Amino acid sequence: MALKTSRGASGRGPEQGVEKEARARLFRIRSAGGTDILSQGSMMVGAFWTSPVRNALIVTGGSIFLLIAAIAYGQLYLNRWNVPFYDALARRDFPAFLHQLLIFLGIAGSLLVLNVTQTWLNQMFKLKLREGLAGDLIGQWMQPGRAFRLANAGEIGVNPDQRLHEDARHLAEMTADLGIGLLQASILLISFVGVLWALSSGFVFHVWGYSFAIPGYMVWAAIFYAASASWLTWIVGRRLVTINADRYAREADLRFSLMRVNEHIDAIALARGEADEKRRLDLDLGAVLIAIRRIVLALTNLTWVTAGYGWFTIVAPILVAAPVYFSGGLTFGGLMMAVGAFTQVHTSLRWFVDNFGAIADWRATLLRVASFRQAVLQMDELSALDRRIAIEENGESRMTIDGLEIVSPEGSMKLRETHVEIGEGERVLIVGAPGAGKTLLFRALAGLWPWGAGRIGLPKGSDVVYMPRTPYFPPSSLRGALAYPLDAGRFSEDELQAALSRGGLDRLASSLDRVARWDRVLSEDEQQCLAFARLSLINPRWIVVDEALDGMEEEALERVLDILRNYLQEATVIHIGRRKTHDHVFSRVLHLEKNEAGEKLELPAQKYG
Template identity: 60%
Template sequence: MKADTDALWPQVRSMARAFWKSPARNRLIFLGGGLATVIALTAFGQMWLNAWNQPFYDSLARKDMDGFIHQLWVFAGIAFLLLTLNVSQTWLNQSTKVKLREGLVRDLLDDWLQGRRAFRLAFNSEIGVNPDQRIHEDARHLSELTTDLGIGLLQASLLLATFIGVLWGLSRGIVLHIDGQVLAIPGYMVWCALLYAGIASLLSWKVGSPLVRLNALRYAREADLRFNLVRVSEHMEGIALHGGEADERDRLSSDLDRVLGIMRRIVGAVTGLTWITAGYGWFTLVAPILVAAPGYFHGNLSFGELMMAVGAFIQVQQALRWFIDNVSAIADWRATLLRVSSFREGLQAMDRLGEGRGRIDFAPSTDRQVILSGLEVASPAGAISLSQPEVVIEPGQHLLIIGDSGTGKTVFFRAIAGLWPWGKGRIGLPPDDDLQDREGDGVMFLPRHPYI
């Protein structure tokens, strides 16, 4: 698992190439541009709101009623603008999730249901187990997490770019008195914010990084449980006829125990992470005042400028704490990206499956015969062959192929049907035009689970 989770950038590049080829690309680019515009305007509005702090609190300090009323009207205008932008951002956010999921699921469906890829993946790779989980639940989850994290990161970046300049300018009014010495540090509050958020981010990732592996394991266990629940539901009549309820209950209970075991480990990891994130959040309530206090008590900051500096510090902290607040979500995103990208890459690898191996020769036969000549089927268990080097089956003839359990009879029949081409020898089947000309003649292959 570690090798897979370390390959983050190849996974991202693979999904980016899929996005660029998707028919939903232009619509998603349009929605992304709209989101970027709205978020930029929101950052401007928040900067305006922060600047409003100084005249508002100064009017309170002066007990200036007219100035106080005026600033309330200014606040109403700013709040209405920000409210409109928030509603617009919500609509764009939800629309992006829908469109991103549409593009991702259609891409996975196109790759999955191509030229026997799905069949070969199911029997050649662990990735092919429970593809419904990866296409349905994992794709949905990845679309939503990618949208939320992407928008949050963009918003945090714009906030940081907007307010770090404001905070740097306000730091000029803050001086430190140490042992009778006066010390003025350029950008003092900016450096404090960076140091504070950097320590918290490092601790958060250190504690929360195991969640990547645990979430990936959880999704795999959940998929197994869901698959077996569907299997029991589909075979309920046979289970009831043969009294198999107790056996199925034990099997499902075992699947559930594996899910719950992983969930308990996730609970422990999230609890440990909460000590860092929640502690950071609570201390942030007083941190900006503590940092700006020297400028208020020993410098030339007014009360309004103090509150403006506190507001700017909080905005910078909100931008810098994006990673801290989203460590758990990032770990979840990494795990989901791993499952979806590995599934997609596994599907495409099926086209290269068996390169360098011999292939069975499929050719039309004459006289509506089925001919198996020198046939050897390559399988994970070894070469599979008949006791007779050449078998000719005439129309209407009955033939029984027998062998011990586990010797590869199923793979052998799949090879005759053309689903498993690896091996050597020749398989001759009646040509397609012969099947069309004679009603009732030809070859019919019946899978284990009939499909109409």
């Protein structure tokens, strides 16, 4: 995939517009693999083959196969039982009738035990499939940098939670149900074809003075009957695959909109924006309902075929076996045995008809999950584009920036200083006007935005801590949020309380074990104070901050600056912001500016399914 650049004027909107446009337009990536069911299926099988649950799946699947084979043998035995049972009824032989009932109880009891055991194994197979699939998707998604790049990859990166949770669950359950059902149908078909062939092997047709035999004609009748039903079902119901895929996408959009409203309900209520949000939610709900209506219409049309064949199946076996019975080639018990065998063979053959709606649903879900996994894997390819920023480790403990230029869909930005060296313990302020691309510079320094030119040299052997504009706290206890991403057990109670005190959060000293959404419990300034208190606890050697100090009130800002002066005095701090009011802390100032003669980022805009 080659990067395309075009000369032109850069965008002049605010920086928020740059990020919004980047998220909306950037990174529509091409498909590296096929989109057909075989390519997607082989990719998912490969994922399961390397999964920790592989052996459990093999053992459970093998056990299910053996159970189904045993059940098929029991059903064969039950089918043969039809002959003496119905013949006893025809003879009005009561003792033989009671004897056959006892035999039936033995057969049915054994089949009941096997069915219950198979149900348990079926559920365990679903459980292991879900474990393997969701674990693989989450593991691939959480590889360093992938989730961020995917979030900027257009439609495929929207609502990953839907694909990781609901789609993965649905695919695992449907794969187990359809796979086990197909296996059972196949084994029953193999078991009963021989019975049906033998029952119709000696029959001779007499038509207009001609006599001819059709070896195993009841088998061919069952095949023709099921094949015609399958063909009509495919013709009528094939649109269900794309319709179901669209329905799941619209459901995900509605779910995301509901979550967004819930996350920002306080701002919506203060702005009296409920009516506007209701209008937006109604639009998303309307899209879901339109998709469901299309499914309703398609399923209704499909029911004409499936239900029509279903009702005719009641008499079809008898009609097929009637010529043999009326010619005297079968007793009444033999007729019932033939009907049972025909029904089993036909039921196995029309598995496709009975499950077409579920197959279409499964195919749509496989499309979403497989395309998501494929897109996640391709996120690594985006770092291999022709024109990108080189990020390397220096041979000494210093950070260097040489000829840095960052490109985005809105244009290009660069540092005015073409060569920068930052040594240990320095405090450097990088300033830029609104719209200059400060957050993009922050992401470039972190290696998350590699598109552009130049070189960033990271200090040797030093882990750099990057602080985004809005700090992140996991939904955990306060001690977990304070130590994140390290294990809270590494720090004593006194160390944690001292860190809170440095951030002016003494009131929370007794709440270390309280679990809460700290991004909601604390004000914005308190969140920044907690984030810098966390830094003082971790004590990194290099810190890069994105605009965190710019919007703070004076009292909170003074606490943070006190942490930088007295508790992180040996750390190198680089703050990217829009003003120079921290000059009493930062000894150097660098300048980020628009590159009016620069290039704009253009990537292929192919859309994922």
